[in-house]
Each structure stands twice: as structure tokens, then as C-alpha cells.
Amino acid sequence: MNDGTENIMDLEQQNSNFPTTELETVTIRFAGDSGDGMQLTGNQFTQSSVMIGNDVITFPDYPAEIRAPAGTLAGVSGFELSFSKHDIHATGDRISVLIAMNPAALKVNLGDLEKGGILIVNSDSFSKNDLRKAEYDGNPLESEEIQNYRLVQIPITNLTLKAVEESGLSHREGGRCKNFFALGVVQWLFDRPIDNTRDWIQQKFKKREEIVKANMMALQAGYNYGITTELFHERYHVAPASLPPGEYRQITGNQALSLGCIAASVQSGKPILYASYPITPASDILHELAQHKNFGVKTMQSEDEIAAVSACIGAAYGGYLGVTGTSGPGLDLKGEALGYAVMVELPMVVLNIQRGGPSTGLPTKTEQTDLLAAIHGRHGEAPIPVLAPSTPGDCFYVALEAFRIALKYMTPVILLSDGALANGAEPWMLPDFEALPELEKEFRTESQNYTPYVRDLNTLARDWAVPGTPGLEHRIGGLEKDQYTGDVSYDPVNHEAMVLIRDAKIRRIAKDLPPLKIIGPEKNQLLVLCWGSAFGAALSAVESLQQKGKQVSLLHLQCLYPFHEELGNVLSGFDQILIPEMNLGQLSVLIRSEFLVDAVSMKKVQGKPFMVSEIRERIESLLQG
Amino acid sequence: MNQTATIFPSTKTPPAEMKKTDFVSDQTVRWCPGCGDYAILAGVQKLMPELGIPRENMVFISGIGCSSRFPYYMNTYGMHTIHGRAPAFATGLKVARPELSVWIVTGDGDGLGIGGNQMLHMLRRNLDVNILLFNNRIYGLTKGQVSPTSEQGLVTKSTPFGSLMTPLNPMTFALSAGASFIARALDVDAKALQTTLREAAEHKGTSFVEIYQNCPIFNDGTFSEISERSLREDRILRLQDGEPLLFGKEQNKGIRLKGLKPEIVDVNENTDLSELLVHDQILSGMNFPDFPVPMGVFRQVKHPRFEESVQEQIQNQIEKKGKGDLRKLIRGPQVWEA
Numbered sequence: 009m010n011d012g013t014e015n016i017m018d019l020e021q022q023n024s025n026f027p028t029t030e031l032e033t034v035t036i037r038f039a040g041d042s043g044d045g046m047q048l049t050g051n052q053f054t055q056s057s058v059m060i061g062n063d064v065i066t067f068p069d070y071p072a073e074i075r076a077p078a079g080t081l082a083g084v085s086g087f088e089l090s091f092s093k094h095d096i097h098a099t100g101d102r103i104s105v106l107i108a109m110n111p112a113a114l115k116v117n118l119g120d121l122e123k124g125g126i127l128i129v130n131s132d133s134f135s136k137n138d139l140r141k142a143e144y145d146g147n148p149l150e151s152e153e154i155q156n157y158r159l160v161q162i163p164i165t166n167l168t169l170k171a172v173e174e175s176g177l178s179h180r181e182g183g184r185c186k187n188f189f190a191l192g193v194v195q196w197l198f199d200r201p202i203d204n205t206r207d208w209i210q211q212k213f214k215k216r217e218e219i220v221k222a223n224m225m226a227l228q229a230g231y232n233y234g235i236t237t238e239l240f241h242e243r244y245h246v247a248p249a250s251l252p253p254g255e256y257r258q259i260t261g262n263q264a265l266s267l268g269c270i271a272a273s274v275q276s277g278k279p280i281l282y283a284s285y286p287i288t289p290a291s292d293i294l295h296e297l298a299q300h301k302n303f304g305v306k307t308m309q310s311e312d313e314i315a316a317v318s319a320c321i322g323a324a325y326g327g328y329l330g331v332t333g334t335s336g337p338g339l340d341l342k343g344e345a346l347g348y349a350v351m352v353e354l355p356m357v358v359l360n361i362q363r364g365g366p367s368t369g370l371p372t373k374t375e376q377t378d379l380l381a382a383i384h385g386r387h388g389e390a391p392i393p394v395l396a397p398s399t400p401g402d403c404f405y406v407a408l409e410a411f412r413i414a415l416k417y418m419t420p421v422i423l424l425s426d427g428a429l430a431n432g433a434e435p436w437m438l439p440d441f442e443a444l445p446e447l448e449k450e451f452r453t454e455s456q457n458y459t460p461y462v463r464d465l466n467t468l469a470r471d472w473a474v475p476g477t478p479g480l481e482h483r484i485g486g487l488e489k490d491q492y493t494g495d496v497s498y499d500p501v502n503h504e505a506m507v508l509i510r511d512a513k514i515r516r517i518a519k520d521l522p523p524l525k526i527i528g529p530e531k532n533q534l535l536v537l538c539w540g541s542a543f544g545a546a547l548s549a550v551e552s553l554q555q556k557g558k559q560v561s562l563l564h565l566q567c568l569y570p571f572h573e574e575l576g577n578v579l580s581g582f583d584q585i586l587i588p589e590m591n592l593g594q595l596s597v598l599i600r601s602e603f604l605v606d607a608v609s610m611k612k613v614q615g616k617p618f619m620v621s622e623i624r625e626r627i628e629s630l631l632q633g
Numbered sequence: 634m635n636q637t638a639t640i641f642p643s644t645k646t647p648p649a650e651m652k653k654t655d656f657v658s659d660q661t662v663r664w665c666p667g668c669g670d671y672a673i674l675a676g677v678q679k680l681m682p683e684l685g686i687p688r689e690n691m692v693f694i695s696g697i698g699c700s701s702r703f704p705y706y707m708n709t710y711g712m713h714t715i716h717g718r719a720p721a722f723a724t725g726l727k728v729a730r731p732e733l734s735v736w737i738v739t740g741d742g743d744g745l746g747i748g749g750n751q752m753l754h755m756l757r758r759n760l761d762v763n764i765l766l767f768n769n770r771i772y773g774l775t776k777g778q779v780s781p782t783s784e785q786g787l788v789t790k791s792t793p794f795g796s797l798m799t800p801l802n803p804m805t806f807a808l809s810a811g812a813s814f815i816a817r818a819l820d821v822d823a824k825a826l827q828t829t830l831r832e833a834a835e836h837k838g839t840s841f842v843e844i845y846q847n848c849p850i851f852n853d854g855t856f857s858e859i860s861e862r863s864l865r866e867d868r869i870l871r872l873q874d875g876e877p878l879l880f881g882k883e884q885n886k887g888i889r890l891k892g893l894k895p896e897i898v899d900v901n902e903n904t905d906l907s908e909l910l911v912h913d914q915i916l917s918g919m920n921f922p923d924f925p926v927p928m929g930v931f932r933q934v935k936h937p938r939f940e941e942s943v944q945e946q947i948q949n950q951i952e953k954k955g956k957g958d959l960r961k962l963i964r965g966p967q968v969w970e971a
Contacts, residue, residue: 059969204967251971257964267963274959277640281729301950303957306728306943311754315721318714318751322694322725325712326733327641330725348715438968441960453642475710475726475733476642478689483658483704485713486697495660496705 026235027242028199033092034246035100036194038187039117040109041078042071042085045187050087051433052191052208056200058258058435061248062091065544066433067099067617072288072371079133079141084116093247097399097551098544101619105197107190109133109164111142118148118157127157128193130186132165160239164189171229175222185226192230199245202231252437259436261400261429262289265359266296268407269331270303275408276415276447281323282331283308283316288371289430290333290361313341320356321349325484327451327474329411330356336365336378339385339422346420347386350510352484353461353470355414355421355449357407362426362540364615373615374427376540376590380597382422383569389507391514393417394569396424398543401436403429406566408445409522415449416520417513418469424568426590428541428617455479460494468513518570524578528554528561534630535582537607539565539595542588542618549623560627568595576603584630586610588623643732644687651682658708664699669820669846670767674706676826677736677765681709684734684834691734694723696743699774700767700846703738717748720755720764724939727760731940734834735762741782742772745801749781756810756839758939763833763840766803767820771852789851803843804917804931813838815917815931820846821860822928825871829929838936859926868921872929877909880925888924895919 036053038046047068057064066089076083090099102122108114110133121127134149148154149161168186169179177185188209195202205227213219234240259267273280282305284294298307306328310316313334320330334342339360349356362378364370382394393413397406403425410421452458452471460482461470473480482494490497491505526535527550538546543564550562563578565571579585579599585607587596593609600607610626612618656678664670681691691709695701697716704711710733714722719737727735737755744752744766755764771789772778778791782803786795807815814836818829826844833840845856859868866882878888879900887900887909895910916927951957 055967059967061969061971249971253971255964255968256971257968259965263965270957270962271959274957279640279729281725283725300957300962301947302954303959303962304947306947308724308728308943310721311750314718315724315751315754318718318721319725319728321714322712322722322727323729324725325692325710325722326726326730328725328729344715345718352712435971437971438963441963451642474641475692475730476644476690478642478644478687481689481709483693483707483711483713485704485711486715487713 026240028245029242031244031246032094033090033096033100034105034198034244035088035090035103036105036107037086037088037103037117037120038107038190039084039086039113040187041112042073042083043075043078044085044109045184046085046087046109049187049191050089052205053194053200054089054433055208055258056195056202056204057089057091058256059204060200062246063094063096063249063251063435064089064091064258064433065096065099067428068431069616070372077141079110079112079138081112081116081142084113086113086117091246093249095249095251097547098617098620101621105194107194109186109190111138111144111148114148115142115144121157123156125157126160127154128160128162128190130164130190131161132163162193162233162239167229167233168226171225172222175225176218177222181219182222185222188223188226189230189233192227192232193234196231196234197240197243199243202227251435254437256435256437258433259401259404260431260433261397261403261425262292262361262431263296264401264403264436265333265407265423265425266293268404269297269329269357270300270305271404271444272408272411272447273303273305273329275444276329276411276449278327278329278449279304279306280329280331281306281308281320282333283310283319283323284333285310285313285316285338287313287335287338289363289427290335290338290359292430293333293359313338314345317342317345317358321345321352321354324349324354324356325352325474327472330354331359332356333359333361335361335363336381337368339378339381343386346392347388347390348486349420350386350390350392351486353418353510355411355418355472357410357414358420358422359407360422360424361430362424370615372427374541374590374617375613375615376424376426376542377594377613378424379539379568379591379594382424383598389511391511392569393419393421393514393517393567394424395421395567396540396565397429398540398564398566400429400432400434404439408447409566412445412447413517415447416469417467417517418472419514424540426541432541451477452480453477458482459492460484461489461491463509468509468516515570517567518573521567521572524563524572524574526561526563526578530561530578531581532561533559533582534561534584534586534627535579536560536562536623536627537565537585537587537595537599538562538589539568540589542590545618545620546588546623548620549627552620553624553627558627558631560631565595568598571602579603579605584608586627586630588612588618588626590617641730644689648685648687651688653679653682655688656681656708658706660705662706663702665850667849668699669769669848670700670703672820672823673765673767673826673844673846674703676823676830678707680827680830680834683831686734690732691736692726693736693738694719694726695738696748697774698740698743698772699848700738700740701743717743717746718751719743720748720751723762724755724758724760727762728940728943731761731944735760737762737764739764739766741766741768741770741780741803745781745803745806753810756807756812756841759813759838759936760939761837761839764842766841766843767846768803768843769846769848769852770800770855771848773848773851777851802917807841808917808932812841812932813936814840814933816840817843817845817926817928817931819856819860819869819928820844822865825928832930832933836933838938859921868925870919870925870927872912872916872927872931874930874933875911877906878912879909895924897924
């Protein structure tokens with residue numbers, strides 16, 4: 009479905025000079041040096057696409073180094089997006105258009121370009137020196153391999169410099185506008201208006217008029233270049249997608265998490281303290297929340313990961329919603345404090361944006377390898393509910409769900425997002441504000457018969473008694489406490505009772521989760537069971553096979569600990585279960601041990617998402633037995 | 634506009650007459666007999682009623698170690714947290730609830746070993762909290778290993794042939810972290826301890842008080858050469874803001890600068906007191922036996938308080954942008970219709 013040029017619908021003359029080809033889905037990748045502004049270019053193209061009504065999925069892919077030596081393979085930064093007239097769930101397996109700003113970008117990305125795909129290169133950056141830095145022996149533009157693609161060579165640097173001559177920028181600064189030239193060319197090629205980009209340039213660079221001017225000039229020059237040259241013989245059009253009617257905005261997973269936190273604050277009537285230590289790919293949440301102090305959000309960049317989670321627990325003791333964001337290495341560091349939060353039974357949320365591990369691993373790449381660490385990564389019996397969103401937009405709802413559980417059950421909650429969700433963008437239908445959950449939670453004020461571990465018999469949650477309340481003075485701590493008096497207790501039977509109570513409290517959540525949403529029949533030959541960002545590719549694969557009449561259904565597990573009370577029943581309706589995940593089978597270990605089913609694990613640990621075709625082929629081979 | 638005032642309980646009326654016993658919890662104190670912690674606990678419990686703060690607005694937060702059992706013995710709100718992180722927990726609470734009176738109780742291992750980073754940044758941020766660092770120069774709860782303040786050469790279970798590291802000076806540490814209130818006190822010197830604690834409580838900003846505390850089990854007498862009643866007045870220097878540095882039972886010794894270095898001089902009726910040093914930051918490095926050990930407030934300055942600055946930024950943003958509107962925020966910069 010994401011195979012671009014193969015899906016030519018019809019041809020119509022839209023422009024006196026150029027025939028326009030209708031396409032269903034196109035996948036473009038902008039690639040260049042990490043200083044070339046490829047993320048910005050990709051984002052602007054995305055914005056133009058969503059504004060004309062396409063469905064869009066993006067996948068930014070950038071190196072961990074801020075500026076690796078210019079022109080080298082290590083410094084290549086890419087931004088991929090698919091845009092479609094259909095409702096799409098994953099970026100294309102192959103790209104149909106590649107914009108390579110230098111030989112290194114060409115070398116790193118050419119393998120993903122489909123045969124016959126459009127290859128636009130900046131021919132000014134193919135000097136001997138450029139080729140050497142990219143470790144090419146000869147000029148790849150003259151190679152035999154290149155004839156498999158529709159090569160379009162544009163001297164982008166020189167054309168940009170010529171275009172911005174009158175802006176007053178230096179040669180060096182003028183050259184930096186070349187990404188806008190490239191963007192102009194591609195926007196023309198795909199029949200996108202450039203007004204949005206112009207507005208954005210005005211806003212973004214408003215403090216430097218000459219830069220606004222130069223970028224506008226470069227953008228327009230690129231656009232005009234498409235019209236006036238004959239390098240392209242046609243242009244392409246992707247019709248608006250028939251998304252469910254409603255109002256939409258573009259959103260990334262990290263934006264959606266940030267909005268979810270603020271929504272939780274509004275819905276609960278309790279202010280938020282967000283304390284966090286900078287870490288890729290979670291830092292954007294701190295940046296976003298720090299902008300919204302007018303919601304009463306208090307944000308802190310803590311001195312380290314441990315201080316961040318500790319500050320959240322301190323704030324939670326005071327009656328705040330404590331939230332911290334991190335990624336794998338930080339989750340490790342927060343382990344002890346999270347065990348403490350389990351022990352003192354205070355509500356808080358950890359947003360863990362997974363990246364490639366172990367250790368520093370692949371900081372800017374995506375993975376789902378923290379699941380077992382989130383569930384089991386603390387000493388002692390320290391159960392914590394673990395949730396995962398399925399799409400960037402879903403992050404909003406799962407954040408609210410995390411706070412619902414945290415407040416209702418007085419427990420820390422870990423939300424597992426990942427790099428692909430965090431940075432990936434999609435059109436997102438605005439929520440129905442009236443339908444947002446109420447997250448009310450009363451503080452205890454009654455001092456009669458109060459002890460710190462007096463519990464609600466239904467949820468087993470202890471009462472939230474905050475400082476400032478007369479008569480409820482009490483001490484909590486990491487030492488085991490007597491289940492009745494709340495005093496320190498080393499009594500063995502009491503300890504076991506408390507361990508069992510804390511465990512039972514979290515298990516009760518299994519009965520209090522949103523219904524499992526099975527896509528496809530509830531009884532079927534094969535169930536694809538997934539979590540997190542693997543959902544996108546799995547959904548595309550399953551939908552395409554369902555259209556062909558294949559006996560396959562799909563389920564995304566939002567709550568990974570504890571499992572939904574119906575999950576066992578659901579699984580028993582299928583002959584086979586396939587679990588694709590970007591790790592070595594962490595969910596399948598849990599499913600196999602909990603339900604004694606022979607689930608098939610599909611593993612991928614390459615720092616990049618599943619391709620739709622990989623999952624589709626695996627499903628097909630399982631169905632054939 | 635302060636949310637804190639609206640959704641959280643707060644006591645408006647001043648507390649009724651309170652007594653020391655109102656601050657004593659029902660828990661049996663479980664420190665070793667003769668531990669210096671008892672005297673400090675008694676001193677704090679005695680001070681509390683004098684502060685005029687309702688008991689329900691007080692929170693004691695500790696880490697791990699003997700001293701960190703402190704909150705269990707105070708009839709206030711309290712958190713016995715994890716090793717070294719009490720300042721971070723306290724930071725979160727104080728930022729959230731600036732109206733609370735927050736006290737951190739820690740030790741030399743908890744506060745300067747495992748929690749050194751948290752302590753450093755707590756002092757930098759200058760929240761209006763009080764830190765009591767019980768320094769006994771030993772790890773007590775783990776049964777006797779060297780601590781960051783142990784003297785070089787100290788023989789302990791973990792250093793059977795003597796400690797190899799130079800001790801950390803908590804005063805110098807706090808000074809270099811930019812702490813706005815730094816003081817030292819002695820567990821057995823009840824009256825001076827009381828005075829110093831009161832000054833710490835009254836200071837607006839982070840007060841850092843190092844309290845020399847004897848561990849009778851694992852490091853008995855570590856401070857005895859200055860704390861013994863008969864020797865004390867000759868070996869400690871009681872700091873008085875703006876006053877010349879005089880010490881000795883008869884107040885017959887003083888400290889003056891020779892070049893850049895302090896030296897001890899005898900003081901009699903012919904001494905020009907203006908030659909004597911008026912106490913300042915040089916004090917943090919002075920130690921026995923070369924000098925008397927300074928006690929009292931080393932430094933007190935006014936700095937902005939973090940929790941107030943956080944609140945100010947929020948107010949400024951509300952004034953600038955208006956109170957946050959969730960619908961508007963969620964709609965974002967660009968919305969289109971499908």
C-alpha cells in the first residue's frame with residue numbers, strides 16, 4: 009500500500025506545462041548533513057501535507073552526534089514521511105523519493121529507495137573531497153547502479169546563493185538556505201502550496217529580517233525552478249485522505265504526552281510538578297511543559313535522574329501530580345526511588361521514552377527493550393502498573409489513563425513510549441473535551457481513626473493525607489510498616505501481609521481497564537498481539553491481509569502490567585499468536601508464562617521500526633502453517 | 634492566584650500555645666545509649682513550639698542512616714526517604730508547597746557521600762528549608778566504616794590500616810556551593826545549639842547546619858578534644874556577627890590576619906581590637922589544633938529563593954498569556970477540518 013508510484017490512479021492535466029500523476033501514497037526521505045536542516049525541511053513538508061488533508065506519518069532519524077564532521081557518513085540526518093489519500097499507520101517500507109544533499113546522505117539512504125524512484129541530489133556537493141568524505145571511490149552519480157533510479161541533479165548550492173544574493177547575507181549564511189530551495193522544489197513536485205512554509209519562516213525568524221528574506225527567496229526559487237526547468241516531466245498529486253470527519257492537528261508523541269499531563273492536571277484539579285533530567289529522546293517533554301507555566305505547571309530541570317524522580321515523590325506527598333520523564337539509562341537510575349514510591353504508595357507517573365540499549369546504546373534510535381525493566385527492574389516485590397501508547401496521538405489518552413490509575417490506586421505508574429512515537433508525527437483528531445475522564449481524588453481531612461495505611465476496601469488504595477491538614481500528622485518511609493498502625497514493623501507475618509496487599513492492589517487494576525479492542529474477528533486463526541509503536545506496522549500488515557480475506561486479527565495491549573482480566577479469554581479464541589516487538593521477545597516471555605500459550609515471538613533490534621512487509625510475510629507464513 | 638492557597642489545606646489561625654511534648658511522637662527512640670542524636674532531638678523539639686508554626690505545616694525529611702530515623706520521633710509530617718536523596722524529596726515538596734516548613738535531617742555519609750550531588754544542588758537552589766547535618770565522622774548504621782568526614786588515618790572496619798583520604802570539610806563544601814546560611818554547632822552544647830537552630834529556622838533560604846555529634850559505639854570521642862566541658866572554651870570560637878574573633882575562658886585570645894593567613898594572638902587591655910579579624914569566610918578552613926573550632930553562624934546572606942522564583946515565573950506567565958485554556962492549548966497552532 010505504501011508503494012508510491014506503482015499506484016497510479018489516473019492522469020489529469022493540471023498545469024499547462026506539466027502532466028500531473030495521481031498517487032495514493034508517497035514516501036519521501038530528506039537526507040543531508042546534520043547541519044543541513046533536514047529535520048526542519050521534513051517538518052515543513054509534513055505541515056504542508058497535513059494542511060491539504062493527506063494522512064501523514066513521519067519518522068525522523070538523526071545521529072546522536074550534534075555535528076559529526078561535515079560530509080561524513082556519521083553525520084547523516086534523515087527525515088522520512090509518508091503521505092497518503094488513505095488512513096495510514098506506518099511509514100513506507102521503501103521510499104519513493106530521496107533528496108540527498110551530499111554523497112554521504114546518498115550512500116546511507118540509497119538502499120532504501122525503490123527501483124524507479126526519484127532521486128534528487130545536490131550536484132554541487134559531489135566534488136572529489138565530498139566523495140572522499142563519504143568514502144566513495146568513484147562518483148556514484150556516474151555509476152551503473154544509479155540508472156535504476158530517476159536521477160535529477162540540481163546544483164542546489166549555487167542556485168541558492170544566486171537566489172539570495174540580494175538578501176545581504178554572507179556567502180556562508182546564504183548557503184545555509186539551501187534546504188529551503190530543496191523544499192521548494194519538492195513542494196512544487198508534489199503540488200503542495202508553500203504559503204504555510206512562508207508563514208512559518210516569518211514567525212520563526214522574525215528577529216532577523218534578512219534571514220526571513222533569504223529563506224523566502226530560496227523557497228520561491230526552488231519552487232520556480234520546478235516550473236521553469238524541464239528536469240521533471242510530470243508532477244504528482246496525492247488527494248486528501250478520507251479521514252473520519254472532525255478537526256485535526258499535527259502532533260508528535262512527546263507533544264501528546266505533554267498535553268496529556270496538562271489535561272490530567274486540569275481534569276484532576278491538582279497542579280503538576282514535572283522534574284526531569286535531560287535525556288534523548290525525552291527532553292522535548294520538559295521543553296514543552298516549561299512553556300506552559302500559565303497552567304500552573306511547575307517544571308524543574310533536576311541535577312540528576314534520581315533527584316528528578318525524588319522531587320516528584322516529594323511533590324506527590326504534598327498533594328501534587330508528580331511526573332518525570334526519562335529514557336532507559338534514567339529508568340535504571342530511578343529504580344530505587346520507584347521502589348520507595350511503591351512502599352509509600354504515592355501517585356506519580358514516569359514517562360519512559362525507550363531508545364536503543366543497553367547502556368548508552370543508540371540514543372536517537374527506537375527500541376522496545378525496557379518492558380521487563382519497567383515491570384521487574386526493582387529489588388523486592390515492587391509492582392508498578394506499566395502502560396504503552398500505540399500511536400503518537402494515543403500518547404495523550406494513555407497519559408490521562410496513567411494518571412487515572414496512579415490517583416485511584418495511589419501508585420506510581422510507568423508509561424512506555426519509544427523514540428518512534430516520541431518524534432513521529434501524525435494528524436490527530438482533537439479529543440472530545442466533554443468526554444475526557446474526570447480524575448477527581450479527594451485528600452483525606454478526617455482525623456478520626458486515621459493511620460497512614462488505612463485503605464479503601466474496594467481499590468486497596470491508602471488515603472492521601474497531605475501536610476497542612478491538622479490531626480493527620482504522620483510519618484511514611486521506606487521501612488516496612490505495620491498494616492494497621494503504620495509504625496515501623498519488622499514482624500515477618502506483617503511483612504508478608506503488606507507484600508500481598510501491595511500486590512493485590514495492583515492486580516485489581518486488571519478489572520478496571522478499558523475494554524480490549526480487537527481489530528478483526530474475536531475468534532480467528534491468528535492474533536497479532538503488539539504494544540507500543542510496533543502497532544503501526546502491524547496494523548498496516550493486518551489490514552492489508554484482512555482485505556485479502558486472511559484469518560488474522562490484531563490487538564494492541566495498552567496495559568502491560570497487570571494484564572487485562574479478559575486477556576486470557578481473548579487469547580484462547582485464536583489458534584496462533586504472533587508477537588512482533590523491537591526486542592528479544594519480552595512481551596512473549598510474559599504472555600507465555602502467564603497464559604501458558606505457545607506464542608510466536610517476532611524480534612527486531614535494529615534501532616528502527618518494523619517494516620509492514622516483514623510483519624505481513626511472517627503472518628502469511630504462519631497462516632500457511 | 635496561588636493554587637496552593639486554594640486547593641490545599643492551610644491553617645490560617647496561629648497555633649494555640651504549644652509545648653515541647655506536642656512535638657514528641659509516640660514512637661520509642663531507638664538510638665544507642667549515649668548517642669549525640671538524643672541531645673539534638675531534644676533541642677529541636679524544644680525549639681519547635683517557639684517558632685509559631687502550626688505542627689501540621691511542618692515536615693521532616695531524612696535519608697538513610699542513624700540520624701535519618703529522626704522524622705519518626707517528631708510528631709509532625711515526615712518522610713524517611715532513600716539514601717542521600719532527602720534534599721531532592723524536600724525540593725519537590727517545597728516547590729509544590731512553599732507554605733510548609735521543611736526540615737532535612739541527614740548525616741555525613743548520607744548528605745556528603747551518597748547524596749553529595751543532591752546536597753550541592755539543594756544549597757545552590759536556596760529553597761527556604763533547613764538542613765541539619767549530623768556529623769559523627771563515621772558510618773554508624775552499617776556498623777563502623779569511614780565516612781567522607783573521617784580523619785585521615787582513622788582505623789575502621791573498612792580501613793583496618795587507616796583511612797587514606799583527606800576528610801571533607803562540610804563548611805567549605807557549603808560555602809563553595811554558594812549556600813546562603815552556614816553554621817556549625819555541637820551536640821553537647823545545648824544552649825548554643827538552640828541559638829543556632831533558631832537562627833537557621835528564621836533564615837529565609839536554605840540553612841545548612843553542621844552538628845558535631847558523638848557516636849559512642851563506632852567513633853567515640855571523635856570531637857572530645859574540643860567538646861570536653863573543661864577544654865571547650867579554649868578550643869572553640871563562638872561566632873558573633875560583626876564582632877571581633879575572641880575566644881578562651883577569659884576571652885583572652887583573638888585571631889587576626891597576618892598577610893593572608895590567620896594567626897592567634899593574646900588579647901589584653903592593650904590589644905587594639907580593631908586589628909582582630911571580624912568573622913568571615915576564612916573561618917571555614919580553621920580547625921583544631923592549629924586554631925579553635927568556629928561554632929555558630931559562618932555566613933548569612935540574602936538570595937532569591939527557588940520556590941518563590943518558580944511561583945513568580947508562573948504568575949508572570951499567567952499575567953502575560955492569561956490563565957491556561959486547555960482547549961486552546963490542545964488545538965495547537967494549526968487545526969484543519971477533515
